[in-house]
Amino acid sequence: MNISDAAQTCQLTTKALRHYESVGLVVPERRPNGYREYGAQQLKDLSFLAHSRAMGFSLEECRQLLELYRNPGRASADVKKLAQQKLSQLDAQLEQLHMLRDSLTQWVDHCPGDASPTCPIIQRLSETDAART
Amino acid sequence: MNISDAAQTCQLTTKALRHYESVGLVVPERRPNGYREYGAQQLKDLSFLAHSRAMGFSLEECRQLLELYRNPGRASADVKKLAQQKLSQLDAQLEQLHMLRDSLTQWVDHCPGDASPTCPIIQRLSETDAART
DNA sequence: TGTTGACCTTGACGTTAGGGCAGGGTCAAG
DNA sequence: CTTGACCCTGCCCTAACGTCAAGGTCAACA
Incomplete structure (x- = not known):
């Protein structure tokens, strides 16, 4: 399957696919003319990647998830650990954004x-430094 | 005032100050030896900038805020509009992150x-496409 | 057979907001 | 006079691609 069809199938862009190849995440075969050939396994990997990205995992985190996904001998504990890490990051980010929103809401x-x-x-915003709400 | 003192005063880094100058946000005078000289007005601007950044505004948004800050003839409506835009962005981002967190929490x-x-x-993550929780 | 248009390739640069480093000038103290 | 702490500019780096450019390939149609 050509790159653009693979991209459409997985809800990704051709540029993303080339990028994933360049960083060694999903590397397709090449046809004699140099075109990329995405097989069934690559398509599954790409879908997995797309979903992982949509869940907020970075490419490096996706790399680890993908490794576990491909390894039938994985331990679910390892997966859980990655997910919990991401959860902690999300919680921290949410807390921060909530505070910003609350302040901004009051100001508005x-x-x-x-x-x-x-x-x-x-x-x-111009207060040098004092008790800020 | 030298750049590193100005940076420390405003809770910023020298690199940030040089960056703000390079994009025309806060441009200090120069001394004969080429050193940057931050005056009282620049220090106020930088503090304002630091606080604006801390509230999540981008440098381009900060540029507009700074313009209003410097302009005594500003209309508070303009400030409010910028703040409300940011608030909308924050709300959208929060909603998105909340959904991610909820899904991830269930999965974990x-x-x-x-x-x-x-x-x-x-x-x-590997489901091709189906009802996902 | 020639040609068009759609596809593919690589590569370089842009994005945000600076961080880090190299190489070299300046200054104040001892 | 030297040393250490500053300062300067300029270049490459980050994440995850988007955009553009120049050129090769392919399938269809005249």
């Missing part, structure tokens, strides 16, 4: 939003 | 985490 609520220059948002 | 909960290769996480 207190901003008149009219033609006057007085604005609590600007004031907060 | 259902993974035995032992030495067996059977793992719902791997299974979910």
